Amino acid sequence: MSVSHISILLLGFFTASVFPCTPNNFDGNYIAIRLAGVVNNWRVNIAGGQIGENAKIITWNSGAQPAPNEIFMIIQPTRGVFELLPFLSFYREYAIGIPSSNINDTFTLQRRTNSSTQQFTFDCDTCDIQTNSQSWTQYHTSCNIKNSGYGFCMTGTDYSNAVNQTFCTAASKWDLWGRISPDIVNITNSKTPSNIQNSTFSWVSGTSAPAPNNVKESPGVQLSSGALVGIIVGSCAVTALIVLLVGYWFFRHRQKSIKNVDNVDGFDHANIQILNP
Numbered sequence: 075m076s077v078s079h080i081s082i083l084l085l086g087f088f089t090a091s092v093f094p095c096t097p098n099n100f101d102g103n104y105i106a107i108r109l110a111g112v113v114n115n116w117r118v119n120i121a122g123g124q125i126g127e128n129a130k131i132i133t134w135n136s137g138a139q140p141a142p143n144e145i146f147m148i149i150q151p152t153r154g155v156f157e158l159l160p161f162l163s164f165y166r167e168y169a170i171g172i173p174s175s176n177i178n179d180t181f182t183l184q185r186r187t188n189s190s191t192q193q194f195t196f197d198c199d200t201c202d203i204q205t206n207s208q209s210w211t212q213y214h215t216s217c218n219i220k221n222s223g224y225g226f227c228m229t230g231t232d233y234s235n236a237v238n239q240t241f242c243t244a245a246s247k248w249d250l251w252g253r254i255s256p257d258i259v260n261i262t263n264s265k266t267p268s269n270i271q272n273s274t275f276s277w278v279s280g281t282s283a284p285a286p287n288n289v290k291e292s293p294g295v296q297l298s299s300g301a302l303v304g305i306i307v308g309s310c311a312v313t314a315l316i317v318l319l320v321g322y323w324f325f326r327h328r329q330k331s332i333k334n335v336d337n338v339d340g341f342d343h344a345n346i347q348i349l350n351p
Contacts (some may be wrong), residue, residue, distance in 0.1 A: 083202070095198050095200065096154055096197065097202065097250065101148065103147070103148050104123075104146065104161060104252060104253065105251060106118075106140035106146070106250075107219070107251075108131060109249060110229075110246070110248055111216075111247060114187065115348075116135050116230070117134060118170075119131070119132050119133060119134035119143060121153060122143075125142075125160055125163050127183065127184065127185060128182045129180040130167075131182060131236070133230045133231065133234060133235055134234055140210060141162055142256070143161075145256050147160075147161060151193065151225070154195060156194050157193055157194070160169040160183065163250065164344060167185060168179055168185060169192040170182075170183060170194075171183075171184040172226075175226075178294055179239055180236040180237065180238050181228065181236075187207065191223030193223070194219050195222075196218070197217060197255040198214040199247075199277065208253060209252060211251065211252070212249055213251065215249050217297050218248075224323060226242065227241070228245060228246075229246045230246055243254035
């Protein structure tokens with residue numbers, strides 16, 4: 075093997091080893107962001123589940139499955155650039171952002187403005203290691219989460235500390251966990267999988283406050299295949315009956331109209347005899 079061939083192989087190995095990967099097909103998915111390299115499940119968390127301007131972003135250990143205030147929708151305004159929208163914000167009017175360019179400033183929730191300070195890039199060691207799943211599973215490992223506005227990375231530690239920005243060389247790594255949807259169920263099964271129900275509606279973590287009275291657990295869409303067939307057949311039968319009744323009414327109405335026209339001048343038109351002169 076020539077020296078040039080060896081150089082090319084070494085360059086390819088070096089390139090694969092040094093340059094990180096970026097997740098693909100991320101737009102519209104839901105993720106939870108977990109500290110990499112720690113024993114427990116410390117995740118990016120909206121403190122207290124309080125959705126609003128300047129809500130603080132912290133780390134919190136809520137157990138094996140993420141709480142609703144640890145779930146974020148990924149929006150991709152441009153290729154390779156992402157926004158993190160809280161799952162608990164129904165109208166998607168908030169996003170994680172950084173208020174200033176100072177090192178060690180804390181990330182907060184902000185009104186969405188399409189600003190670069192609310193946008194991030196993900197540089198991961200491994201990407202797309204799993205396919206879509208109905209349970210939470212790890213998709214991307216050891217990621218730097220870099221703010222597009224100021225060029226600093228998201229960093230955090232365990233023990234419920236704030237999530238701040240710092241130099242990317244010193245920032246903590248994060249694993250990205252995901253699933254098809256945080257509240258999806260199998261529509262061909264009349265039962266909601268227990269792992270989905272438990273992971274989605276355990277209410278918010280990072281607080282001891284109970285769930286608000288106006289927030290109820292959603293049972294999800296539960297429809298068996300037999301019920302679906304029954305609905306379709308029933309709909310067809312009802313439609314056919316309506317068409318039959320309308321046709322019958324039209325026929326009777328037409329007959330009555332013809333009879334009235336025949337008798338309007340007092341003559342029996344059906345019995346007119348033609349006499350030869």
